[in-house]
Amino acid sequence: MEKLPAAVNDDFLYAQIAARIEKQIKQNLLKTGDKLPSVRALSLEQGISISTSYKAYVELENMGMIEARPKSGYYVKFSPARSTNAPEVRPPLKKIEQASVTQMIAMVYQNMSEESVVRLSRSSPPFSLIPMAKLNKSMMESIRKSPTGNINYENLQGNIGLRNQVAKNAFNWGGNITGNDVVTTQGCLEALIFCLRALTKPGDTVAIESPTFFGIFNIMLSLDLKVLEIPVNPDTGIDIDYLAEAMDKVDIKACLFVTNFSNPVGSCMPDDSKQQLVKLITKRRIPLIEDDIYGEIYFGKSRPRTCKSYDTEGWVLLCSSVSKSIAPGYRVGWCIPGRFKDQVINIKMMHTISSATPTQAAIGHFFETGRYDLHMRNLRKALYTQSLRYTQAIVIYFPANTKISSPQGGYALWVELDKNIDAFELYQLAIAQNISIAPGQIFSTDARFTNFIRISFGLTFNDVVERSFKVLGELIRQLG
């Protein structure tokens, strides 16, 4: 358990070349409109094949960094992303010493349960918005309703009341399913694990986002899976062209993406991108595990759709839970595994016989009574307000060259600091002051995000939080 899952990106010689050129563009050594060496010249210059040179340019083109002009060659393209304050999409750079990344993840997890710490690293509902009284009522009422007081083993596939409610709510994301399509789990993490175990064997490669939630690395490590990191664009999510090309090169057994309000970037894939992604994975027969845990936390007018809603052939396995919406401690999650339902149920049987009865029944009841809808309206409004107040605090207290994401849902801001700042150093200084943040290093297997931090806005904004931002701002200036 000492090392991170192996990244296979290194197999891509062309990706390294592309990364080098991209860096020059970002450092303004190559400026918008500059002509790049011809494919042949690049090949000679770098000692690589013509086809590798060509692929490097295609990749940069797909990333929107350069453009091909007919009969003329490749040029550095104008990019609004580079001129706005949105954090940049970063390609793979050099590897971080691996053991230390796992240690960092363990440290950040550890901080999350320390009461004395201001936990800007924790993405869960603020205490003030927990529907305690109403959920307790649902717990009592569902126990009273059950002839066996919810003490007996639950049905293997899951509590039918809860499954029916999940199916009913699926209507909001464009889903057309029944309770029979749903398998309940102990939180979303277990749903992801059951799906991965149904689809892969140790040593297999899974495509994930870059940056990605660090819990995903832990899962991959624990299941002995390799990861292939696919860049995420803050506006459009997963780079589908990059993914398609990666599928040509690498034997990818499954994809695992957060399509709505990805963690940490906060991107939400537009409908047409989702459709395109489903088309791609269906054509290649490579299943997509869609982690939709943030889908219900939208700040806009309506709930974003899911890839699952476009999935006619059952290649999408949607996973979610109530940990971000109602009650993290209940450990109630589910998946909708499409054509892999039997395999997922089989793995659930082997692992646990059935999920806990009283918690599933209580959440099912909470949904059924309409308590959920009312609660979610309040939670969304409150979190949106908090996202704005947190952003404002960063603007006020952090250096002027700080870039901040503008998520339209979820729990996190992705913050890019000056490129000289080492986020893990900042993390260490901050935790010494009882402030916990998530350093960029734990969101990738390589050193792409050393000057990024994730700030979660789950905590209710108050004087303590504001003071923490002031302290963080001072620490950043010290380091800069």
Added chain:
Amino acid sequence: MEKLPAAVNDDFLYAQIAARIEKQIKQNLLKTGDKLPSVRALSLEQGISISTSYKAYVELENMGMIEARPKSGYYVKFSPARSTNAPEVRPPLKKIEQASVTQMIAMVYQNMSEESVVRLSRSSPPFSLIPMAKLNKSMMESIRKSPTGNINYENLQGNIGLRNQVAKNAFNWGGNITGNDVVTTQGCLEALIFCLRALTKPGDTVAIESPTFFGIFNIMLSLDLKVLEIPVNPDTGIDIDYLAEAMDKVDIKACLFVTNFSNPVGSCMPDDSKQQLVKLITKRRIPLIEDDIYGEIYFGKSRPRTCKSYDTEGWVLLCSSVSKSIAPGYRVGWCIPGRFKDQVINIKMMHTISSATPTQAAIGHFFETGRYDLHMRNLRKALYTQSLRYTQAIVIYFPANTKISSPQGGYALWVELDKNIDAFELYQLAIAQNISIAPGQIFSTDARFTNFIRISFGLTFNDVVERSFKVLGELIRQLG
């Protein structure tokens, strides 16, 4: 997921020879006092090496089948076991077609959730003895006591109230631990899985009992582990000499044994055997996962000790749960992982962040208020009475040559039928009559127990149960 874990017993040529001789003894072809061929003669006769012949005799000697007389040779030994009605200890025979065993396990599991079936295959507390009202009270009271209504993430290692109670109860089995030694899990199955994952990698070999609970095969299969089956004696449990010898031959990474009221045999290891086992595994530095799920269901005067109670160096990982005592549907279990605590916690973190808060808190509260002790006194008395009534029904309705175990705890009778009876055929005829039993085939990777069935006495004995035994008896006579 189509096949059972590979058994490595086949590596033992000498075991095959021993099995053949044992069979002849059991079939009375070789009688008590008969002289066996010399080691050299056996070697010539069977075309095996002298050392293999010798090992075969040592094994038979360890099994108590034969004895060495100084300067004279080996003789068939008198065995009270062969002259009583106790089911026999059986060595490996030929392999069952593998896929069908997994199918059988899935079928039996399936039956367990069918309300219309008389479930003589299900080892859980009878409905009438479930402490419904009092447990509900504990659920409500523990929620009321919690400032956050038990809605937040629980501590990673587990609810401290529950852990302290587990530590306190450990006193009854000779344990001297604190809540800090305990890690909570989602039932005992998850505890076993976390321990196995902490100790092994795919492809490793784990020593288990033969016969063993079929859920263990599912775990081994799902973790891609090999099993080495160690014979169990109904009186003394695991054959320690066999195990020690196996450890010489095979690279065993861990042992997984039910030391108290093993499932299905019902054996309870005497204290000195437990001590001897702990000595062995400590000396060899091979960890023992001790599944103590039935330890609290004792019919005698006092709670049997555990191997853990003799474990001074931390090589025993004790696993248990409340699924057999209070509430299967709560999915509350734990392990006491000794020197492997950090590894187990790490795997728990990767898999699930934390276990469900309200269920753990409720069980902790149920223990704390003394409700548990009162409940267990009643449950033990009732189960003991049921074990006798079930035994009586078998004596009345089954053919006279049926042999029945006499467990001093647990939930199951291990029943040996006439050797011509195929237990899986009986299972199929029985389920057609809405009676579910567990056929011997699902308790081993090979065909050792084709004429055995496990009868669980969890259901309250009543007319329906009695009628089921009558039907089973008739079916057995049809098959015989």
